[in-house]
Every structure is written in structure tokens, then in C-alpha cells.
Amino acid sequence: MREAISNILEKLEEQSSLEKTRKVDIPQQDRMLAITKETGELLNMILRLKNAKNMLEVGTSAGYSTIWCAEAISENSGKIITIEQNPDKIKRANDNFQKAEIADNIIIKEGAAINILKKLNIKVKNQNFFDFVLIDADKENIIEYFDLILPMVAIGGVIITDNMLYPEKYRQEMKKLSNHIKKNPKVRTTTSPVGNGEEITIKIK
Ligand SMILES: C[S@@+](CC[C@H](N)C(=O)[O-])C[C@H]1O[C@@H](n2cnc3c(N)ncnc32)[C@H](O)[C@@H]1O
Secondary structure: OOHHHHHHHHHHHHHHHHHHHOOOOOOHHHOOOOOOHHHHHHHHHHHHHHOOOEEEEEOOOOOHHHHHHHHHHHHHOOEEEEEEOOHHHHHHHHHHHHHOOOHHHEEEEEOOHHHHHHHHHHHOOOOOOEEEEEEOOOOOOHHHHHHHHHHHEEEEEEEEEOOOOOOHHHHHHHHHHHHHHHOOOOEEEEEEOOOOOEEEEEEOO
């Protein structure tokens, strides 16, 4: 891994662990709420296995997960579209992408995920556009996000949803999502205990 990338990932992992230990009081809106390192490694591996070129992410925060994914996708000259509504987080993410020397592979879309996904649905005329998606934003609209995203995913494309098991406060919503996905004949899905619990969904038809 290039040094510029591993340095930034390490720095963000330190911030994340400070956040989790609650030794410093970080206001809710400033928390990264990032995926775990193990999840980052898993995403990176799946992107490499798939030779992915077009990725969508919902929930950028400071860019930790985006950088893990960009590290893999950049070797394929691929692009990540990542959605975030908090301007301060976008600034932090942009700064981290520049420092990781990976900014050319990332397009940040600022705004509410639901609006951006609806616009993307119209824009992506080739409906089978994305070969990899990470869903990691608010949980209230998560079923709607999944339903808007699925038609834009290529057959064989992968959708990963974070926080299936932790924090526990999301369990009920995530269970509803998991049941919703399982009912869809167009996908195969499994809940993996990696990190905060990752739903790994493959579009099969
Ligand atoms: C769990 S964090 C993302 C962490 C990031 N994926 C990572 O692992 O580094 C969720 C992010 O989604 C953003 N978010 C929450 N609701 C959103 C919405 N409705 N539209 C766009 N972004 C949203 C939050 O501001 C927050 O930065």
C-alpha cells in the first residue's frame, strides 16, 4: 500500500479509537463513526476480487471507508461517487483524500442521500452501472436507499451495508432491512459478523 494512504488510514484509526474510548468528548456531529479496520480490509479485498471500476458510497464522513476502497479501485482507474450531507465532514474528507493522493478517484456529492440517489437514478441511464456499493449513513431511510440503489447495480455487483449488528440501537431497523433484502429474488445475501456486522448482498439477476 502506498505510504500516503497508509499514513492517513493510521491517523484516522487513531481518531476512531479515541472516539470509541470516549476519553475525549467529541460532539456527535464531528464523530467519524467509521467502519472498523477489518471491514476496510474486507471491502478492499472484494473490490480487488471483482476488479471493480464504479463504486457508490452513501455516508462519507471523514473518508476512512472511502480511502480503503479508493486504494483498491485506483489500481483499476476506477471511480467512487460518495454522498455526504455535512459540509464540515466533506471538508475533512477532501483534505484526507488530498493527503492520501487519491482525490482523482473520488467524486463527492453533497446533499441528502435520498435526493442524490433519486437524481443518480435518472442520470445513470445504463442502469447496471455500479459494481460495488457501501451503504453507511442514516438508518431511517435505509430500505428506501437499498431500493433506489439496486436497479443501478450490475448483475454480479455487491452491496455492503454496515451496522447490521452494532450499535445495538439500530438492530430493529437493520433486521427489517435484512428481511426486506432476503425477500428479493434478484439477490443473495448474508449477514457477516465482521466489524459492526456487514450485510453482503450480491445481485444475481
Ligand atoms: C457512519 S458515518 C459514515 C462513516 C464512513 N462510511 C466511514 O466508515 O468512514 C455516516 C455519515 O452519513 C452522513 N449522513 C447521515 N445521514 C445522511 C443523509 N440523509 N444524507 C447524506 N449523508 C448523511 C453523516 O453526516 C455521516 O457523516
